Amino acid sequence: MAAIAAPIPERENYLNKEYGIKSWLLTTDHKRIALLYLLSITFFFFIGGFFALLIRLELLTPAGDLVQADTYNKLFTMHGQVMVFFFLIPAVPAVLGNFLVPMMIGARDLAFPRVNLLSWYLYMIGAVIMLYTILTGGADTGWTFYTPLSTQFATNVIGAALSIFVVGFSSILTGLNFIVTVHRMRAPGMTWSRLPLFVWANYATAIIQVLGTPVLAITLMLVALERIFKLGIFDPRLGGDPLLFQHLFWFYSHPAVYIMILPGMGVVSEIVSCFSRKRVFGYKFMALAVIAIAVLGFLVWAHHMFVAGISLYAGMVFSFLSYLVAIPSAIKVFNWTATMYKGSISYSTPMLYAFGFIGLFTMGGLTGLFLAALGLNVHVTDTYFVVAHFHYIMVGGMVIAYLAGIHFWWPKISGRMYPEFWGKLAAMIIFVGFNLTFFPQFVLGYMGMPRRYWQYSPEFQILNVLSTAGATILAVGYLLPMLYLLWSMRYGKIADENPWGAVGLEWMTTSPPTTYNFDETPVVTWEAYDYEHPPLREVPVER
Amino acid sequence: MAHQVVSSKTYVGIWAALICLTVLTAAASRIELGPFNIVLALLIATAKASLVVLIFMGVKYISQKMTVVVLVAGLFWLGVLLVLGFTDYASRTLN
Amino acid sequence: MSDSPHAIATHDPNLQHHFATAEQQQDASVMGMWVFLITEIMFFGGMFFGYMIYRYLHYQAWSEGSQHMDFWWGTINTVVLLCSSLTMAMGVRSAQLGRRKAIVIFLVITILFGLAFLGIKAIEYHHHWVSQEFPGLHWHWEGPNGQEVALFFSFYWAMTGFHALHMIIGVGLVSYIIFQAQKGRYNESYFNPVENVGLYWHFVDLVWIYLYPLLYLISNKHTSG
């Protein structure tokens, strides 16, 4: 990371402290591990994106003409598995969370740095197994692994299940580390009510990771046992109940949706506050809301199963609980909006993404109300309506929040500024491309086009063409940041320690930070987001 | 250190209690109580588990209140899985 | 940056750099272990959930299946594990008091109990295998409820299998601790690893405390009327 153009001799930081491959692969520095994760998940993001593009191209015409039916099934399966387990779940927690949580609470590292490294290695082992599975043809179960399809028919199930099992442990260890870190590593004065909302969000996420992931792990193990040994567990031919699998699977996989979105909410809270120069409106409610989402999120899993053959009364209970979890999400949207009121708003790239996030998350959330309504769910579940809904949350919400965060903290991570013009341009392209891709899918869904269809009825074509067109625009939008962020690492303007004038602790240390983040353990005497009396001047920072 | 060293007498006493409860549950399973067999067995198991958690694992003596919260949270979530999952099976009919 | 102002930190070789005090390190480590244990609760919880559902759906068949469990081996194994828990607790206690030799002795006994448990389990497994009670691979059942009894045995193998796997890992961990204790790594102020391995061991014991009645003690034919 040489910086030839630097006017002053560079201060030692986490990037230039040591060089060489070993200093990276054996590092226990949370910031370096975050970068290892950044590289790995970016790789998988483009793999998953490539699959998505192939899917969209196949759906350009009603006939199945680009790829074979089997190939298509493998494409959407691998797209789901790669994007969910290898990109979305680790995206914000393992990259931004890893980098920032210790800094934001004034700690020198996570509580268990070696466990943190182990977690990345587990991710990589899972990744290697997943790549092997992909190269040997890929699984074709759908990312949901529904039995008995997965235990009797599909191919490559064991590899995919094993890889997700392993990567699940990586996720558990990250969560465990965050929980203990937030509890035990806070700097003096950093009380719970002074924690930035990004930390709250990662803490809530960690709770879900720790409590949910093991259930997925055992479920996949049981699927593997059933497949290998023909041990009857879920297969009705062996006396089992396939709905038991769905209960166990969604017990994790619904909360997993919140693993994916909560950290994104944290990112947006930071950004909206910073670029409005205002304390987040209703801080306490915002913090409570993320915890409420984490807890209530566990109570709603069977809303994925309203037509699966569960009892009517169970359906009623789960529908009701699903509406409860919508409340804290609504609270968050209202509070972000209110934060802008009477602010001093600048339209920097991260803020543009944040605007996009609030809008798209609102739409994703509102369509969730459609799906939680039992009578309507019957018609739209397992159609493109669902596909559109969760892409509004996962892509319109999480990916956009992730990009927002990467831009916001890029000066801190790399010590360089990215080119603002290109940043704004990419944000706009992504916003347009995203909506063009996924909005038509809502309409398709209500018209009745089922998901996971390789060929479809001709009357669905116009909307599918629109969607594919949007996907190509979206692809351009994703490639742009990749290019200019790489460019900026060498040619970008040198960033000072606080280019945005933000107030978090992470902005009170150098950019990039030193190995232990702070020269002196900070003592916190101010509330979070105190833009009225920015605490900057009070903290001694060694020059 | 935040730790209180527990006397060996306590440990041995708890161990004896655990053995007694094991014998008790084994004996109780030989008596016909209808559906209450399993209820009794689970009650005894819970009693044993509580002894292990409180004394052997030291939750009773621990200074960190957080540990208790963590433990209770784990059990709560297990309860959520069991209870909410069971609502489906308990109320299933072929409409 | 190599020397932080927290000078106390640099004196204790057992204190990692990123912690301010030994107490903070100790607290973090214990809390980490408990958080790990609740992930284990949920891991086994998935199987307990399946058990509960099928026991409810196939009440009669599961009683029949349970009749083929060896009541005596099961009970003896429970006692063996409880004994191992006692010696483990005593081992941790010795660590708290800084008695190096006692740690080693108690932990060696713990391992022996653990191995005894695994041995007995192996005898039972062998017996079930020979009697063709392994669903799928090696299965034969006379009687009307074959499929549901097979379900019981699937859960028996899966639950005790994962439990035994945890036992094996536990034996490995305890061996490591013995090795370290022998080298004198632990003293009154630093015994955290011993404590955490102890917690793990007790947890594995806890799982068995529930497996025992659920698998071995439900064989009574329920004939109310």
Next chain:
Amino acid sequence: MFENLPLWPARASTLAGNVDALYIFLLILSGFMCLAIFSMITVFAVRYRRRAGVEAEQIEGSNALEFTWTFIPLGIFLVIFVWGTIVYFQGRTPPQGAAEIYTVAKQWMWKFQHIEGQREINELHVPVGRDVRMIMTSQDVIHSFYVPAFRVKQDVLPGRYTVAWFHATKPGTYHLFCAEYCGTMHSGMVGSVVVMEPAQYEAWLSGGGASGSLAETGQGIFQSLGCSTCHRMDTQGRGPNLTGVFGKPVLLEDGRTVTADENYVRESILNPGAKVVSGFKPIMPTFQGLVSEEQLNALVAYVKSLAQPPAGAAGTPNLKPPTSQTPKTTK
């Protein structure tokens, strides 16, 4: 077949209108909410854009506002919940006396068995203006019976029956989709539902080459498998007399009581030891692997026909026929 506007599915069942009404309500509500949020963001972004010399005004928050936007949405959500639940229960509770069609799904086709004896593949003929109850099972993996025009969807599971019902209101040909991913040719597991005027439907029914009703087929299987040697029409059999059993509660050997519905009959054939009728020994052998799903359906239809009033009893299915007086369950 499909209306000119390709943005809305055909509306061809009594349920469709109710689902659409809820959908439109939610569309309006969401549209309003989106508009409100988006315009607020826009207005704030423009009105409070950063200007030199103008500082942000710090506002801590407002409990009153927080409670407002907690409880008003809660109220609205409750309305949606109740509305959605009503529509759901309506769509999941088949009316009494509905015509029945047995369905077997397999990779990758739909097989239908009409009570009258007709059998179809990937095409389903139903009359307009009648309640139709689909009794469905799968031969292999999970499928899902989905007719967008009826707003009906129900997963079809292996190993048990699930039920869907509809009341078609408009003649026409509509899509039938499999909505649960079921393997390679999932997207090929499509068919059509042909809704016909009653007269045409009658013509269609009599036109097919059906050899006797489904129940008659079932009776044939019942006899050829030797079921009738134990399940005799009197009280002397080694198995329970099946006359009039269907739809009634059955006391079991272990003291529980179950209702003799389709799933119970099915389970009793495939897995006779699971729920033995009180007073009988578990001696019946399993017929797992010996009867196909279609034959099983015929057997269920036959057992069901034994509980129906004899033909000509003026279509009041709730009336107890005299034949069902014979003791059967508590023997």
